[in-house]
Amino acid sequence: MNETNTGSITNFDYxxxxxxxxxxxxxxxxxxxxFAVVSRPExxxxxxxxxxxxELPTEGLNKAFDSxxxxxxxxxxxxxxxxxxxxLREQIVEIMAxxxxxGSAEDLIVTxxxxxxxDLLADLFIDPGDVVLLESPSYVGAVGIFRHKEAxxxxxxxxxxxxxxxxxxxxxxxxxxxxxxxKLLYLVPTFANPSGVTIPTHRREEILKICESEGVLIVEDNxxxxxxxxxxPPDAMRSMSEQHVVYLGSFSKIxxxxxxxxxxxxxxxxxxxLTLANESSILSPAMFGQMLVSEYLTxxxxxxxxxxxxxxxxxxxxxxxxxxxxxxxxxxxTRPRGGFFLWVTMPEGVDSKAMxxxxxxxxxxxxxxxxxxxxxxxxxxxxxxxxxxxxxxxSLGIQRLAGVINNQIDLLKTFxxx
Amino acid sequence: MNETNTGSITNFDYxxxxxxxxxxxxxxxxxxxxFAVVSRPExxxxxxxxxxxxELPTEGLNKAFDSxxxxxxxxxxxxxxxxxxxxLREQIVEIMAxxxxxGSAEDLIVTxxxxxxxDLLADLFIDPGDVVLLESPSYVGAVGIFRHKEAxxxxxxxxxxxxxxxxxxxxxxxxxxxxxxxKLLYLVPTFANPSGVTIPTHRREEILKICESEGVLIVEDNxxxxxxxxxxPPDAMRSMSEQHVVYLGSFSKIxxxxxxxxxxxxxxxxxxxLTLANESSILSPAMFGQMLVSEYLTxxxxxxxxxxxxxxxxxxxxxxxxxxxxxxxxxxxTRPRGGFFLWVTMPEGVDSKAMxxxxxxxxxxxxxxxxxxxxxxxxxxxxxxxxxxxxxxxSLGIQRLAGVINNQIDLLKTFxxx
Numbered sequence: 001m002n003e004t005n006t007g008s009i010t011n012f013d014y015x016x017x018x019x020x021x022x023x024x025x026x027x028x029x030x031x032x033x034x035f036a037v038v039s040r041p042e043x044x045x046x047x048x049x050x051x052x053x054x055e056l057p058t059e060g061l062n063k064a065f066d067s068x069x070x071x072x073x074x075x076x077x078x079x080x081x082x083x084x085x086x087x088l089r090e091q092i093v094e095i096m097a098x099x100x101x102x103g104s105a106e107d108l109i110v111t112x113x114x115x116x117x118x119d120l121l122a123d124l125f126i127d128p129g130d131v132v133l134l135e136s137p138s139y140v141g142a143v144g145i146f147r148h149k150e151a152x153x154x155x156x157x158x159x160x161x162x163x164x165x166x167x168x169x170x171x172x173x174x175x176x177x178x179x180x181x182x183k184l185l186y187l188v189p190t191f192a193n194p195s196g197v198t199i200p201t202h203r204r205e206e207i208l209k210i211c212e213s214e215g216v217l218i219v220e221d222n223x224x225x226x227x228x229x230x231x232x233p234p235d236a237m238r239s240m241s242e243q244h245v246v247y248l249g250s251f252s253k254i255x256x257x258x259x260x261x262x263x264x265x266x267x268x269x270x271x272x273x274l275t276l277a278n279e280s281s282i283l284s285p286a287m288f289g290q291m292l293v294s295e296y297l298t299x300x301x302x303x304x305x306x307x308x309x310x311x312x313x314x315x316x317x318x319x320x321x322x323x324x325x326x327x328x329x330x331x332x333x334t335r336p337r338g339g340f341f342l343w344v345t346m347p348e349g350v351d352s353k354a355m356x357x358x359x360x361x362x363x364x365x366x367x368x369x370x371x372x373x374x375x376x377x378x379x380x381x382x383x384x385x386x387x388x389x390x391x392x393x394x395s396l397g398i399q400r401l402a403g404v405i406n407n408q409i410d411l412l413k414t415f416x417x418x
Numbered sequence: 419m420n421e422t423n424t425g426s427i428t429n430f431d432y433x434x435x436x437x438x439x440x441x442x443x444x445x446x447x448x449x450x451x452x453f454a455v456v457s458r459p460e461x462x463x464x465x466x467x468x469x470x471x472x473e474l475p476t477e478g479l480n481k482a483f484d485s486x487x488x489x490x491x492x493x494x495x496x497x498x499x500x501x502x503x504x505x506l507r508e509q510i511v512e513i514m515a516x517x518x519x520x521g522s523a524e525d526l527i528v529t530x531x532x533x534x535x536x537d538l539l540a541d542l543f544i545d546p547g548d549v550v551l552l553e554s555p556s557y558v559g560a561v562g563i564f565r566h567k568e569a570x571x572x573x574x575x576x577x578x579x580x581x582x583x584x585x586x587x588x589x590x591x592x593x594x595x596x597x598x599x600x601k602l603l604y605l606v607p608t609f610a611n612p613s614g615v616t617i618p619t620h621r622r623e624e625i626l627k628i629c630e631s632e633g634v635l636i637v638e639d640n641x642x643x644x645x646x647x648x649x650x651p652p653d654a655m656r657s658m659s660e661q662h663v664v665y666l667g668s669f670s671k672i673x674x675x676x677x678x679x680x681x682x683x684x685x686x687x688x689x690x691x692l693t694l695a696n697e698s699s700i701l702s703p704a705m706f707g708q709m710l711v712s713e714y715l716t717x718x719x720x721x722x723x724x725x726x727x728x729x730x731x732x733x734x735x736x737x738x739x740x741x742x743x744x745x746x747x748x749x750x751x752t753r754p755r756g757g758f759f760l761w762v763t764m765p766e767g768v769d770s771k772a773m774x775x776x777x778x779x780x781x782x783x784x785x786x787x788x789x790x791x792x793x794x795x796x797x798x799x800x801x802x803x804x805x806x807x808x809x810x811x812x813s814l815g816i817q818r819l820a821g822v823i824n825n826q827i828d829l830l831k832t833f834x835x836x
Contacts, residue, residue, distance in 0.1 A: 018601055028694065051496075074471050076676050077474060077677075078469075112704070124441050148698045259495075260702075280559075
């Protein structure tokens with residue numbers, strides 16, 4: 001049947017037999033449907049990982065725009081190079097230095113959000129069947145990219161200190177024994193999406209040592225590193241190795257995701273290939289967006305702005321944890337020290353995907369745990385994102401969610417008892 | 419040897435053995451090096467296909483920004499949906515109607531320039547070895563994408579009325595007889611890049627009939643259709659068929675390429691897959707850029723702006739043709755009635771790529787013809803882009819170019835005579 005089911009509409013697909021093999025790996029993400037839910041004001045969305053852009057001062061944005069128009073207007077309106085604006089890349093070097101990274105603007109590529117950086121990188125390395133190692137759980141957007149590239153995704157055991165080096169070594173050994181090509185290890189080492197956990201320095205060193213010895217390239221995705229609430233997190237893994245780590249960064253969480261400006265720091269040969277891939281894909285990243293970011297950094301006190309964000313998100317994290325302690329005292333959750341997320345583990349038998357419509361009817365939304373795995377795991381997990389709603393609504397949302405979860409657990413107990 | 423040559427620098431490439439198969443198809447485009455050349459003010463660049471953004475009124479841009487900040491600021495700064503802003507899509511429907519297209523905003527996807535639309539579409543349809551049919555010559559950026567996707571590119575005979583329907587039928591028949599899968603026909607039917615030629619209505623109908631009968635999807639790329647200088651061009655091919663044409667449009671030539679806002683109009687099932695692919699690749703197109711375009715269209719007289727562009731580019735076209743008639747009277751060139759380009763055919767034996775450094779030393783740049791083929795053809799051709807320099811500098815550039823070409827022809831004659 002030449003039919004494709006797109007939600008409620010069934011479209012006849014004349015071209016179905018013409019699609020490439022990889023097209024079958026494009027599936028509706030579990031996060032996408034939530035964009036519609038989030039827009040209903042009565043629902044508290046703990047779902048999409050959105051920053052609180054209402055906290056960005058309009059004055060700073062206006063100053064950046066005025067400065068851009070008066071200094072580099074025609075360059076901003078024109079095509080640019082595939083590697084991105086040179087001035088912005090110099091500024092990114094300064095930002096990365098905050099996390100111990102000594103990188104050169106020459107080795108940076110600006111991308112359409114760090115998502116596109118990961119997409120280009122995966123395209124560069126992954127032949128169908130190649131293995132990508134991931135945290136358990138891992139970022140939904142990365143799982144989507146690797147699925148689309150027909151990678152074999154292997155999730156490695158992860159605990160409250162992030163990815164386990166022992167489990168990593170064991171996975172690589174087993175996969176290689178099966179004749180698999182293990183190409184990449186994708187990590188969000190600091191305030192991970194979705195778990196919120198952070199890998200301590202000693203584990204970073206062990207993971208790096210294993211990957212160096214096994215010839216596996218580490219892809220370090222670090223959008224949240226600057227958003228710490230308690231102590232300063234460990235330096236980025238890229239600070240420990242230039243050759244074995246490709247680093248992805250982003251302005252989406254410290255400025256605005258609507259500008260789609262991210263970046264990749266890579267060894268020269270990879271950087272050169274990524275630049276070519278960027279050009280092939282989009283000709284050049286948007287000069288206007290890049291230069292607006294660059295002017296924003298130039299004319300505003302962006303370090304102060306990040307400090308303000310830390311305060312705002314800390315309050316929301318605190319509200320989330322307090323509400324969990326109060327309403328879900330027996331449920332296992334991570335305790336993030338930065339970032340946007342915490343990870344809830346419910347008793348076996350509670351299905352977070354099946355529970356979602358019930359939650360929405362109680363006016364709260366979240367992301368089901370299976371979204372963060374390439375292998376169907378995560379059924380009894382869910383991700384709470386506390387960054388977007390107000391402090392009060394974070395509390396309210398978790399209270400509502402607790403009601404739904406506790407109901408499910410009661411049902412489960414009743415069912416078990418019968 | 420794990421080495422990759424990147425211009426003058428030879429980088430050791432530790433990861434060379436880890437790249438995917440398709441990575442070997444990423445090559446430095448012949449257009450890229452020209453971005454460096456174009457920035458030297460003494461060189462008249464007839465190379466990169468850049469619009470003259472200096473003609474965009476700053477007042478209109480300011481009004482658009484102010485309107486955006488006062489009406490949809492937080493939406494513009496936030497993540498959006500993978501299909502793009504709904505208001506902008508409604509406005510695009512109006513723009514497409516100018517070329518006879520009856521499309522729905524529901525069937526539109528906003529992309530990061532139309533280049534990304536083509537990249538996503540190629541990714542959706544092309545397995546390695548699948549055939550893409552192209553004009554002779556074809557757009558350099560499309561050739562790059564199809565090479566990257568490991569397509570088999572077949573250039574079809576093209577004359578001053580664009581692609582030949584007879585040659586198209588013959589190519590398809592031959593390729594199918596060889597067991598090839600002929601997936602796409604990529605066309606710039608109106609004011610083509612690089613030739614400047616336009617396919618008349620009767621040929622459009624014949625081409626469509628052939629593709630319908632042979633099951634080949636037409637990809638109609640139409641960035642220049644509104645920039646006509648003489649009579650109004652034929653309606654878009656998409657106006658003749660909803661099912662067999664995927665339409666690519668762009669704001670790069672009528673507003674600004676620095677915003678990277680293009681769009682794809684596709685049958686519902688393809689549109690749904692492209693939206694998923696867009697999300698996988700970049701999460702969502704930049705809301706800020708999309709909404710800035712949308713506000714620009716809302717608060718400015720954009721139709722008047724396009725009329726102004728027609729006048730500006732007509733003058734440049736006239737200057738180019740006049741200079742060619744004066745300085746290169748015996749050389750064969752196309753005579754574009756719109757768009758940015760004309761195509762020069764020099765005598766056999768003149769090598770436009772080898773000639774480029776000579777031209778640059780005479781302070782003029784162009785794009786060598788081989789850039790527009792996937793098969794090495796186009797050696798004695800070159801593309802002249804008259805859109806970016808001032809009228810006076812278009813004349814000056816062609817005068818300089820004529821000196822270089824005439825020198826080459828004289829050399830060739832001397833060599834032949836010996």
